[in-house]
Amino acid sequence: MDLALLRTFVTVHRAGSLTRAAALLGLSQPAVTSQIQALERQLGRPLFLRNARGVTATTIGDELAHKVAPHLDALTEITETGLAADSVTRTVHLAGPPEFTAERALPALTPLIAQGLSIRVSFGPAEELLTGLAAGHHDLTVTAVRPRGGLLTSTPLCDEEHVLVAAPRWAARLGGPAVLQARGVRALDPVPLVEVHESLPLITRYWSAVFDAKPSASAAVIASDLRAVLGCVAAGAGLAVLPRYLCADALGSGEVVALLDPPVPPLRTxxxxxxxxxxxxxxxxxAHEWLLRTAVGW
Known part of the structure; x- marks a missing residue:
């Protein structure tokens, strides 16, 4: 049986789409369709059912994928290991949210540069980066959105604690955590909101988890990088919800203050x-193993 046909079949099976598989393989969609049809003729059985959203494997298709995919992956590993021995450097294309990637993921990988690894980094929203990963533009993607389907595989990396912060003058005006806890979320109404997006993703998640409520105001400041949000908050622009790792130094120096210390702080994985x-x-x-090992200490 032709290994090229099996490789195309496994790619389609994982992608769930002839179009996505064609992009990954560098082939046209008609070429991929032709190869799948050729394999189906050889086997005398249909491997996929076509539908509006892509393709779904038949029982025979699933059985074949489970049998051949590990062997094809092993062949790829053998081939690439041989290539690696002849190459001075190999490049990993890393993608993720700008703050987390810049502050944690990228510094964690820098020791591998001395071992001959080159790194290229891309930033962007989760859905866009996962699409790029599926299309072969990235090798590793850090994301708060767990991908579904067989094309992408994900492993939990770490949990990120969120903290409600403001400049000290706002904390003094609000009366401290005890007063805020007693008065509830409405005590925060006078304080402007600082966020990364008009939809208030971090504040909405925090309000829901801690106050069982929704924000009642729009943001006064929108900055698409959380580091800019932290700078605005430290300057007194208002309050924000930030990852603890990002604002730990500012909390330690007193530039910003945690307005609450909930028993169960909101987390994002x-x-x-x-x-x-x-x-x-x-x-x-x-690179994958190194990140997972380093993240244990995060």
Missing amino acids: YFLAVRTGTLGLPHIAR
């Missing part, structure tokens, strides 16, 4: 996502 099968490539596997 980050995942490390890859295309299924690519952990057979040594340079990607090394």
